[in-house]
Amino acid sequence: MSTQPDCLPFVAGMAVALIVSGLMVVALLRARTGLPQDVPNERSLHVAPLPRGGGLAIWAGWLPVALWFSPVADAGAAQWLVPWLALALVSLRDDVRALGVGVRLFVHACAALWFAVALAWPAVAADSWTAAALQAMAVGTVVAWSLNLYNFMDGNDGLAAAMAIAGFSSYGAGAVVTGVPATALFALAVATVPFLAVNFPPSRLIMGDVGAVPLGFLAAAFACTMVAGGRWPAWFPALVFLPFIADATTTLARRALRGERLWRAHRSHYYQRLHRLGAGHRGTLLIYGGWMAGCGLTALACLKWDKGLGWAALGAWCVAGAALFAAIDYHWRIRPDSLR
Numbered sequence: 503m504s505t506q507p508d509c510l511p512f513v514a515g516m517a518v519a520l521i522v523s524g525l526m527v528v529a530l531l532r533a534r535t536g537l538p539q540d541v542p543n544e545r546s547l548h549v550a551p552l553p554r555g556g557g558l559a560i561w562a563g564w565l566p567v568a569l570w571f572s573p574v575a576d577a578g579a580a581q582w583l584v585p586w587l588a589l590a591l592v593s594l595r596d597d598v599r600a601l602g603v604g605v606r607l608f609v610h611a612c613a614a615l616w617f618a619v620a621l622a623w624p625a626v627a628a629d630s631w632t633a634a635a636l637q638a639m640a641v642g643t644v645v646a647w648s649l650n651l652y653n654f655m656d657g658n659d660g661l662a663a664a665m666a667i668a669g670f671s672s673y674g675a676g677a678v679v680t681g682v683p684a685t686a687l688f689a690l691a692v693a694t695v696p697f698l699a700v701n702f703p704p705s706r707l708i709m710g711d712v713g714a715v716p717l718g719f720l721a722a723a724f725a726c727t728m729v730a731g732g733r734w735p736a737w738f739p740a741l742v743f744l745p746f747i748a749d750a751t752t753t754l755a756r757r758a759l760r761g762e763r764l765w766r767a768h769r770s771h772y773y774q775r776l777h778r779l780g781a782g783h784r785g786t787l788l789i790y791g792g793w794m795a796g797c798g799l800t801a802l803a804c805l806k807w808d809k810g811l812g813w814a815a816l817g818a819w820c821v822a823g824a825a826l827f828a829a830i831d832y833h834w835r836i837r838p839d840s841l842r
Contacts, residue, residue: 511571511685512685512688515567515570515571515685515686515688515689516685516688516689516692518563518566518567518689519563519564519566519567519689519690519692519693520563520692520693520695520696521563522562522563522566522693523559523560523562523563523564523692523693523694523695523696523697524559524563524696525562526558526559526562526563526696527556527559527696527697527699527700527707530553530555530556530558530559530707531700531706531707534553534706534707535553537553537554537555538553538554538555538597538598538599538710539551539552539553539554540552540553540554540708540710543767544767544768544769545657545767545768545769546657546769547657547658547769547774547777547778547783548705552705552706552707552708553706553707553708554597554707554708554709554710555594555597555707555710555712556697556700556701556707556708556709556710556713557593557697557709557710557711557712557713557714557716557717558594558712558713559693559696559697560666560690560693560694560697560709560713560717561590561693561712561713561716562693563689563692563693563696564686564689564690564693567685567686567689567693568686568689568690570686571683571685571686571689572683572686573683573686573687573690573720573724580620581617581620581621581727582617582720582723582724582727584616585612585613585614585616585617585719585723586613586716586719586720586723588609588612588613588616589609589610589613589649589715589716589719590712590715590716592605592606592609593710593711593712593713593714593715593716594710594711594712596711597710597711597712603765610646610649610650610715611642611646613645613649613719614641614642614643614645614646614649614719615638615642617641617642617645617719617723617726618637618638618639618641618642618645619638621637621638621641621726621727621730622634622635622637622638622641637730641726641730644722644725644726645719645722645723645726647722647751648718648719648721648722648743649715649716649718649719649722650715650718650750651718651746651747651750651751652665652714652715652717652718652721652746653711653714653715653718654750654753654771655714655746655749655750655771655773656708656709656713656714657771657773657774658773658774658777658783658786658787658790659701659702659703659704659705659708659783659784659787660698660701660702660703660705660783660787660791661773661786661787661790662709662713662714662717663694663697663698663701663709664698664787664790664791664794665743665745665746665790665794666690666691666694666717667691667694667695667698668691668742668791668794668795668797668798669691669721669742669743669794669798670687670688670690670691670694670720670721671688671691671798672742672798672799672801672802673687673724673725673739673742674687674688674691675802676728676734676738676742676801676802676805677728677733679802679805679806680728680733680734680805682728682733687724690720697709697713702787703782703783703784703787704783705783721739721743722739724739725738725739725740725743734805735805735809735812737801737804737812737813737815737816738801738804738805738812740816741797741798741800741801741804741812741815741816741819742797742798742801743797744793744797744816744819744820744823745790745793745794745797745823748820748823748827749771749772749773749823749827750771752772752827753770753771753772756770757770772826772827772830773786773790775830775834776789776830779830779833779834779837789826793819793822793823793826796819796822797819800815800819801815
């Protein structure tokens with residue numbers, strides 16, 4: 503049985519998210535000369551420095567709503583708020599002045615561990631130690647990878663913002679379908695809209711780690727909570743965020759097989775190569791945006807009408823993604839070396 507959000511609180515939450523985020527975007531643009539600058543490097547797709555910190559606008563709009571409405575059924579605030587806050591603070595510090603890889607990975611691991619243990623704690627209380635340990639390891643791995651992959655994919659104008667809007671809107675609709683609170687999930691998508699308006703190609707402000715890393719954490723944290731609680735099948739969040747999961751995971755695997763140093767900056771993600779093949783910021787956003795919309799709508803359709811088709815739908819969209827990657831690989835191989 504599905505439930506709809508209460509109309510008045512829902513509208514109020516959306517209004518708060520949109521207005522506060524919009525005002526924060528305006529403030530950041532006015533202060534852009536004093537913001538940390540993202541200077542182009544070997545990983546960048548930009549040719550000129552851009553102010554970063556746009557993620558602060560997303561959090562300014564979303565956090566009041568998240569504290570007002572529980573983001574996920576059966577999850578206490580401490581379960582997600584403590585690791586989210588730790589990630590946001592260390593990511594903001596890294597945006598202002600770069601931290602070492604070891605420091606960042608340590609905080610990422612601690613945040614993932616905190617959330618994983620909190621989620622698995624009911625099994626510990628029931629003396630199911632083995633089940634709790636296995637669940638904690640699985641959840642911790644998913645969370646740690648998600649917060650990093652989202653950061654890896656934040657390189658093309660509008661891409662990470664579009665994934666947040668498509669992904670968390672799908673999460674919100676999926677919560678409505680399964681009859682659990684959805685306001686805070688929709689609010690995260692709504693709070694991203696003003697940022698996308700200034701991050702749309704050509705970008706005037708970029709998200710920064712303070713936006714991308716906590717977004718990746720929430721994408722995994724909400725998914726794990728809903729799956730562990732039996733609210734969603736595992737294929738649902740995997741299909742919703744498939745474009746980012748597939749690109750980042752495939753790229754990491756390819757680099758590992760080539761013996762590359764995985765922590766070094768690079769431009770070998772499929773979205774980066776698509777951009778460099780001539781699609782540019784807008785073309786890349788259009789292609790990946792279509793993939794995001796297709797995955798999200800398919801996931802919702804299966805969740806509402808036939809959950810038994812979920813894994814097949816995930817497989818079908820994986821095949822579509824593989825075809826896109828194969829096309830990029832082909833055109834990359836025949837591209838003159840001087841233009842790569």
